[in-house]
Amino acid sequence: MSAFKEFKKGLWAESPTFAMLIGMCPAMISSTAVSNAVGMGLAATFVLVFSNLFISALRNMIPDKIRIPCFIVVIATFVTIVDLSMAAYLPDLHRILGVFVPLIVVNCIILARAEAFAYKNGVVDSIADGLGMGLGFTLAVIILAIIREPIATGKILYAKDFGFEGIKLIPAKFAAALVDKPVGGFMTLGFVLASINGITSRSKKAKQASAACAAKEV
Amino acid sequence: MRDFIRYGAILTVICVISGVSLAFVYSKTSVIIEARQAKEAMKAMAVVLPSATDFEPIPAIELSAASGGAQGVVEAYLGKAAGSTVGAIVKVESAGYGGMITMLVGMDTQGVCQGMQVISQSETPGLGANVKEEPFYGQFAGKKGVLSLVKEGGQIDGISGATISSKGAVAGVNKALNIAKALLGM
Numbered sequence: 001m002s003a004f005k006e007f008k009k010g011l012w013a014e015s016p017t018f019a020m021l022i023g024m025c026p027a028m029i030s031s032t033a034v035s036n037a038v039g040m041g042l043a044a045t046f047v048l049v050f051s052n053l054f055i056s057a058l059r060n061m062i063p064d065k066i067r068i069p070c071f072i073v074v075i076a077t078f079v080t081i082v083d084l085s086m087a088a089y090l091p092d093l094h095r096i097l098g099v100f101v102p103l104i105v106v107n108c109i110i111l112a113r114a115e116a117f118a119y120k121n122g123v124v125d126s127i128a129d130g131l132g133m134g135l136g137f138t139l140a141v142i143i144l145a146i147i148r149e150p151i152a153t154g155k156i157l158y159a160k161d162f163g164f165e166g167i168k169l170i171p172a173k174f175a176a177a178l179v180d181k182p183v184g185g186f187m188t189l190g191f192v193l194a195s196i197n198g199i200t201s202r203s204k205k206a207k208q209a210s211a212a213c214a215a216k217e218v
Numbered sequence: 219m220r221d222f223i224r225y226g227a228i229l230t231v232i233c234v235i236s237g238v239s240l241a242f243v244y245s246k247t248s249v250i251i252e253a254r255q256a257k258e259a260m261k262a263m264a265v266v267l268p269s270a271t272d273f274e275p276i277p278a279i280e281l282s283a284a285s286g287g288a289q290g291v292v293e294a295y296l297g298k299a300a301g302s303t304v305g306a307i308v309k310v311e312s313a314g315y316g317g318m319i320t321m322l323v324g325m326d327t328q329g330v331c332q333g334m335q336v337i338s339q340s341e342t343p344g345l346g347a348n349v350k351e352e353p354f355y356g357q358f359a360g361k362k363g364v365l366s367l368v369k370e371g372g373q374i375d376g377i378s379g380a381t382i383s384s385k386g387a388v389a390g391v392n393k394a395l396n397i398a399k400a401l402l403g404m
Binding site: 032177 | 225232239240247250342344
């Protein structure tokens with residue numbers, strides 16, 4: 001049951017991208033298109049689950065003072081293994097994710113979860129945490145990409161390598177290439193965060209008001 | 219002092235395990251990866267010079283002599299069919315907007331460009347990155363002489379909003395065609 005709780009928190013309440021605001025660089029680079037977002041999200045989730053698994057299994061052997069170099073070696077080894085195996089056995093996927101796979105090493109979500117969770121918790125909980133955080137990251141970059149891709153290019157779900165031509169939403173001449181750049185990415189993120197905070201604070205206020213009402217009646 | 223040795227030993231053990239497992243994975247995968255890259259390179263060469271069936275790499279010394287000191291010349295091949303030379307393929311790099319555009323250009327013995335393929339690029343997605351799309355690269359097949367963009371009075375339609383990328387690609391093709399001519403003794 002607690003493993004499920006660890007899994008669920010990463011999806012939204014402690015979402016690495018929307019709540020903790022870590023791992024911004026890969027979030028900006030992969031949310032330019034929905035297809036990139038899905039690919040990067042799943043690749044990062046895969047690495048996150050396994051790095052959490054290894055670090056939590058080794059946590060009693062790793063002395064506190066040298067934990068960071070140990071984490072980095074474990075994560076870098078794992079990313080390299082994923083990169084090489086993908087290039088050999090899943091060449092099509094590797095061609096699409098090419099640059100993103102080595103970039104996973106510097107995704108600070110992975111080091112942050114190793115440090116904050118896997119190093120202090122059991123193997124099962126750590127896997128659940130990695131899975132939840134990874135899928136939370138995936139969900140967040142997909143949301144950003146759904147907003148950015150049509151504004152920047154005029155179409156959505158463009159993925160040439162899979163034979164998707166994309167669905168035209170707005171004429172290409174009205175497309176704003178700025179949204180494709182990191183600047184536009186951060187602007188999109190700002191609007192999304194403001195919307196999320198607006199909605200949650202409003203529902204919180206409504207709850208408090210109804211609680212106050214109930215208290216008065218009593 | 220004892221701690222230093224202990225920490226060093228633990229880190230060494232972790233790095234050795236990591237190194238050994240990476241060496242194992244690398245030895246298993248590198249063969250497959252190289253074979254696939256060679257196959258993909260063959261496929262791209264067959265596209266830019268369809269009349270050839272065999273491709274013979276040109277030695278680096280000969281290539282640098284033919285390129286006359288031009289920058290960004292990666293490699294070149296002679297295209298053969300039934301034992302005779304039918305053309306040449308040159309792989310060049312040319313400066314675009316976001317970095318180097320690497321492309322493969324094929325030319326037949328008449329000096330006619332047979333095709334161009336972008337191997338790698340880092341141009342702006344949606345703009346300059348369209349150099350790797352068919353509407354742009356498809357224009358080069360069948361062209362002859364020194365090429366330039368339509369708005370400079372040439373024959374290649376540039377990508378709107380990406381003049382630097384388009385110019386870079388055209389410059390790369392011109393460079394490759396010149397080297398191909400030199401290689402074929404034209």
